[in-house]
Structures are given as C-alpha cells and as structure tokens.
Amino acid sequence: MTRDNTKPLLLLHVGLLLGLFLLQFVLPAYHHTNMTRIMLLAAYATGYNILVGYTGLLSLGHAMFFAAGLYGAGMAAQYIGLNPAAALLLGIMCGAGLALAAGLVALRTAGVSFMIVTLMFAQASYLLILYFNDYTRGDEGILLSESSRRLDLGWATLDFVQPTVRYNLALLVFAACLLGLLALLRSPLGRVLVAIRENPERAKLLGYDIFRYKLMALCISGAMAGSAGACFALMFGYVGATYASIQYSILVLLWVLLGGVGTAIGPLVGTVLMFYLVETASDYTSSYNLFVGLFLVLLVLFFPRGIVGWLRDRAVPWLP
Amino acid sequence: MKLLSTSGLAREFGGIKAVDGVNFTLEQGEIRAIIGPNGAGKSTFVSLVCGRIGPSAGSIEFEGRDITTMPPWRRVGLGIVYTFQITSIFKNLSCFDNVALAVQSKLLREHGLRGLHHRRLRESTMSTLELVGLHPLSHTHAGTLAYGHQRLLEVAMGLALSPKLLIMDEPTQGLADSEIVEFCRLTRSIAESATVLLIEHNMSVVMELADRITVMNAGSVLAEGTPQEIRRNADVQAAYLGA
Numbered sequence: 001m002t003r004d005n006t007k008p009l010l011l012l013h014v015g016l017l018l019g020l021f022l023l024q025f026v027l028p029a030y031h032h033t034n035m036t037r038i039m040l041l042a043a044y045a046t047g048y049n050i051l052v053g054y055t056g057l058l059s060l061g062h063a064m065f066f067a068a069g070l071y072g073a074g075m076a077a078q079y080i081g082l083n084p085a086a087a088l089l090l091g092i093m094c095g096a097g098l099a100l101a102a103g104l105v106a107l108r109t110a111g112v113s114f115m116i117v118t119l120m121f122a123q124a125s126y127l128l129i130l131y132f133n134d135y136t137r138g139d140e141g142i143l144l145s146e147s148s149r150r151l152d153l154g155w156a157t158l159d160f161v162q163p164t165v166r167y168n169l170a171l172l173v174f175a176a177c178l179l180g181l182l183a184l185l186r187s188p189l190g191r192v193l194v195a196i197r198e199n200p201e202r203a204k205l206l207g208y209d210i211f212r213y214k215l216m217a218l219c220i221s222g223a224m225a226g227s228a229g230a231c232f233a234l235m236f237g238y239v240g241a242t243y244a245s246i247q248y249s250i251l252v253l254l255w256v257l258l259g260g261v262g263t264a265i266g267p268l269v270g271t272v273l274m275f276y277l278v279e280t281a282s283d284y285t286s287s288y289n290l291f292v293g294l295f296l297v298l299l300v301l302f303f304p305r306g307i308v309g310w311l312r313d314r315a316v317p318w319l320p
Numbered sequence: 321m322k323l324l325s326t327s328g329l330a331r332e333f334g335g336i337k338a339v340d341g342v343n344f345t346l347e348q349g350e351i352r353a354i355i356g357p358n359g360a361g362k363s364t365f366v367s368l369v370c371g372r373i374g375p376s377a378g379s380i381e382f383e384g385r386d387i388t389t390m391p392p393w394r395r396v397g398l399g400i401v402y403t404f405q406i407t408s409i410f411k412n413l414s415c416f417d418n419v420a421l422a423v424q425s426k427l428l429r430e431h432g433l434r435g436l437h438h439r440r441l442r443e444s445t446m447s448t449l450e451l452v453g454l455h456p457l458s459h460t461h462a463g464t465l466a467y468g469h470q471r472l473l474e475v476a477m478g479l480a481l482s483p484k485l486l487i488m489d490e491p492t493q494g495l496a497d498s499e500i501v502e503f504c505r506l507t508r509s510i511a512e513s514a515t516v517l518l519i520e521h522n523m524s525v526v527m528e529l530a531d532r533i534t535v536m537n538a539g540s541v542l543a544e545g546t547p548q549e550i551r552r553n554a555d556v557q558a559a560y561l562g563a
C-alpha cells in the first residue's frame with residue numbers, strides 16, 4: 001500500500017478492463033455468454049475477497065447476500081414492475097442490508113464460530129426461500145418476463161435480454177467492484193481492514209472499534225454480492241433457490257482461493273479458470289467434480305496462495 | 321495532579337490471583353517504573369489499565385473519570401496508549417502504514433472524516449517517523465527491520481496517538497547497549513509531554529529514568545518510592561533485588 005506503483009497498477013487494471021471490453025468483439029456467442037456470467041460471478045468473488053482476503057473474515061454463507069440481490073431485484077421487477085435500474089439498486093441494498101443484519105449477530109463471533117454462524121444464517125435463508133414457496137416459487141424459481149427486463153431511457157431502450165447490453169453491463173459491474181476495491185485498499189479504511197486481518201488485538205489498542213470496521217467490510221462485501229445477484233436475475237431472467245444454496249457459498253471461496261486470497265485480480269482469474277475447468281471436465285464425464293477436487297488438491301499442494309498470490313510472491317510484489 | 325488511580329484492582333485467572341487488590345496512583349508528568357519478579361502481575365496490571373483485559377474486582381479512574389468498563393479503543397481516545405512487546409507491529413505492512421494506522425486513528429478522532437485528508441495524513445506520519453529516525457525506511461516492510469528498529473517503530477506508533485499516558489511493556493528487552501542509551505533519551509523527551517508508565521527489568525534503565533518506582537510481588541504492591549528509597553528497602557531487596 002505504499003504509493004510508488006500507481007502507474008503500473010493503473011496500467012494493469014485499466015488494461016485488464018480494456019481487454020475484457022475488446023474481448024466481446026472476438027468471442028463466439030457461446031463464450032460471450034459465459035464471460036458475461038463469469039464477470040458477474042467475479043464481481044461477487046471480489047466482494048467476498050474484501051472479507052476473506054483483506055479483513056481476514058472467512059464466511060461460509062456468502063450465497064445469502066448474492067441471493068438477497070437476486071431475489072430483491074428479481075421479485076421487485078416481476079411482481080411490482082420496478083424498472084431494471086431501480087431493481088438493481090434495490091438488489092444492492094438488499095445485499096448490504098442483509099449483511100448489516102447478519103453481521104450484527106455473526107460478528108460477535110470470530111474464526112471457526114464465525115464460519116459456522118454465517119453458514120447457519122445462509123442455510124436459514126435458503127430454507128426461508130423454500131418455505132415461502134408461494135412468492136419465491138422455491139426450487140422451481142421465477143422466470144422473469146422479458147418486459148420486466150427492459151429499461152426505457154426515453155431516447156432509447158436498454159434491453160437486458162440483448163447479449164451486448166448484458167456483456168457490457170456485467171463488465172461495468174465488475175469494473176465498479178474492482179476499482180472500488182482498489183480505491184478501498186488505498187484509503188485509510190482499507191488500511192484499517194488489513195490491520196484487523198493482521199492483528200486485531202493491536203488494531204483495538206490503536207483506538208479502532210474493530211466490530212464497526214468488520215461490519216463495514218461485511219456491508220461493502222454484501223453490496224457487491226447483491227449487485228452481482230441482481231444483475232444475474234435481470235440479465236438471465238431466472239431467480240431460483242439454487243443460488244442461495246451452500247454450493248454458491250463454497251464456490252465463491254474456491255474461486256478466490258484459486259485466484260489468490262487478498263489479491264485484487266485473483267477472484268477474476270479464479271472464476272475464469274474454475275468455470276472453464278468445470279466446463280471442460282463435464283465434456284468428458286458426468287463426475288466432473290472429481291477433476292475439480294483433484295485440481296484443488298494440486299492447488300493446495302503447489303500454489304497455496306493461489307495463482308496471482310504465487311505470481312506476487314515470485315515476480316510482481318507490488319500487486320495489490 | 322492525579323492522572324490515574326486504581327482502587328482494589330484485581331484479576332483472577334482460574335483461581336490464581338494475578339493482580340490482587342492493587343491501589344495505585346500516578347501523578348501527571350512523572351516517569352513511573354513498575355518492577356518485580358516474573359509472575360508478579362506487572363503485565364496483567366497494565367493490561368487492566370489499558371483495557372486489554374477486564375478486572376475481576378476494583379475500579380480504575382483516569383483524569384477523575386471512571387473507566388473500569390470502558391472498551392480499550394475508547395481508552396485510546398482518552399489518551400491511554402499501550403506499546404506492546406515486540407511481536408505486535410504489523411509485520412506485513414510498511415513502516416509508513418504501521419505509523420499511518422496510529423496517525424489516522426488520532427486524526428479521525430480529533431477531526432472526523434475531514435481529518436483523513438491524504439496530505440495531512442502523510443505529513444503527520446512522516447514527521448512521526450522522523451521523530452524516531454525511521455523516515456528513511458518508510459517503505460520497508462516492518463517485519464524485515466532490525467530488532468532495535470522494530471522497537472522504535474512500536475514507540476513511534478504509540479507517539480503518533482498523542483498519549484497522555486504512555487504505557488511501555490519491557491521496552492528495552494533485547495536492545496543493544498547503545499540502543500538503550502538512545503531509548504532513554506527518547507523516553508525523556510516523550511515525558512516532557514506525557515506521563516510514562518514503564519515495566520522494566522533492566523535496573524540501570526529504571527534507576528536512570530524513573531521518578532518513582534512501584535515494586536510488585538505476587539499480585540500486590542510491595543513498596544513504592546523514589547529510586548533511592550527502593551534501593552534501601554529491605555523487603556524489596558529480599559523479594560527482588562536479591563538480598
């Protein structure tokens with residue numbers, strides 16, 4: 001966090017975003033849609049990384065914040081006819097709001113207890129979605145009508161069904177999360193979060209109420225998860241309980257571990273790799289999780305700090 | 321003027337009375353040393369004062385205000401600052417970030433969010449690093465610093481908080497003789513604006529720096545007085561100095 005490397009940092013991250021922008025012109029349709037999903041999931045993972053990578057809080061229930069965005073935006077668009085922009089905003093608020101509520105309780109614990117409490121909250125959220133089947137349509141999910149996914153700007157109509165709109169919107173959300181993270185890391189707040197990760201006891205005796213700071217980190221993280229969830233609902237027109245299941249809490253952890261905990265671009269790298277690993281493996285076998293598992297064992301053995309973490313240790317120590 | 325006082329302060333750990341009914345008063349502006357054999361309860365006592373741990377009984381007053389149940393981060397706000405033994409700097413952060421953490425804590429408290437202006441934070445941090453002579457190393461990772469420099473960094477973080485009461489837990493442990501001389505000079509300059517409470521094993525440092533000495537043994541205060549009085553005290557000689 002020293003201030004020497006502003007130029008290469010900007011070059012790297014703006015270059016990365018520019019690359020993602022240009023990618024849409026060369027990708028075939030199938031991968032185009034994949035990348036749209038990946039960028040949204042990477043935004044979700046970037047938020048998760050703020051918590052686990054920079055504040056040192058390992059949550060096992062992050063899917064509930066993603067689902068809060070998903071359901072908040074999706075149900076508002078479908079049932080109340082809220083326009084997509086307002087629905088997205090509502091989704092972000094649902095993610096942050098749930099994070100605030102869950103955090104007020106869960107953050108009284110730390111370490112393994114925190115993992116268990118977040119897991120418990122997430123399971124409760126998942127079961128609630130199933131319980132209120134009449135509104136959420138449970139496992140089956142809600143299919144959003146195409147009309148609810150159209151934003152009338154007056155001079156033009158932004159159609160969330162259109163691949164180009166989807167891709168660029170996903171890129172925008174990911175860019176906002178990535179640049180938000182970078183700004184956070186250079187801010188006094190980011191410095192305090194890292195201090196809490198490194199040594200909470202010391203941070204307390206420097207005058208920081210670490211509960212409040214952890215809560216702030218959780219809310220930012222929840223807002224990012226909410227934004228990704230909301231976009232998922234509005235772009236792909238489907239809101240289902242699967243996204244609130246434990247699978248999506250574990251997946252996000254794996255993406256971040258694979259890319260590199262506590263690295264800014266690690267979550268994107270991890271999400272891309274894991275997505276295509278599952279994709280490729282499932283071409284050959286229905287038990288693709290076997291390959292994923294094997295891959296993770298190798299990862300832990302040879303790259304315990306993730307791919308970007310490994311790069312940072314060897315070659316580019318200035319990576320944030 | 322009385323800065324800090326404790327009455328009947330006690331802390332038990334599973335039946336063991338680490339601190340047992342300590343009545344203690346500290347005057348503003350003095351340098352006070354707490355000495356005593358290992359296990360006398362010195363560290364536990366100062367941990368109670370700064371709020372790292374809570375007492376089993378008794379009360380603590382700071383500037384006439386009862387702070388017995390106040391959480392540690394708010395005590396920092398009142399000016400009670402604790403500098404740890406060596407292991408407590410942020411080893412993975414640069415020296416700059418270590419001190420900036422302390423500086424921004426103070427600025428945030430005094431000026432709110434406006435206090436966190438980039439340039440102000442930077443200047444304030446650099447001038448604190450300069451005070452202890454670490455400014456050429458501001459970008460160095462704290463974990464790679466020499467031991468004596470890590471000690472100085474710890475002190476710098478304490479100073480950056482503008483303490484009224486600076487508690488130092490065995491500050492000279494592991495320092496070379498020349499570094500100890502430098503440390504004594506630094507402590508005296510700190511004492512011009514703050515009250516210093518020092519846990520120290522090095523008797524020559526204690527005798528040189530302290531205005532008064534408190535001797536603890538088995539969780540209680542055994543004796544208190546000027547360095548000369550303590551040197552002459554028969555009980556102290558028996559318990560600690562080795563008769």
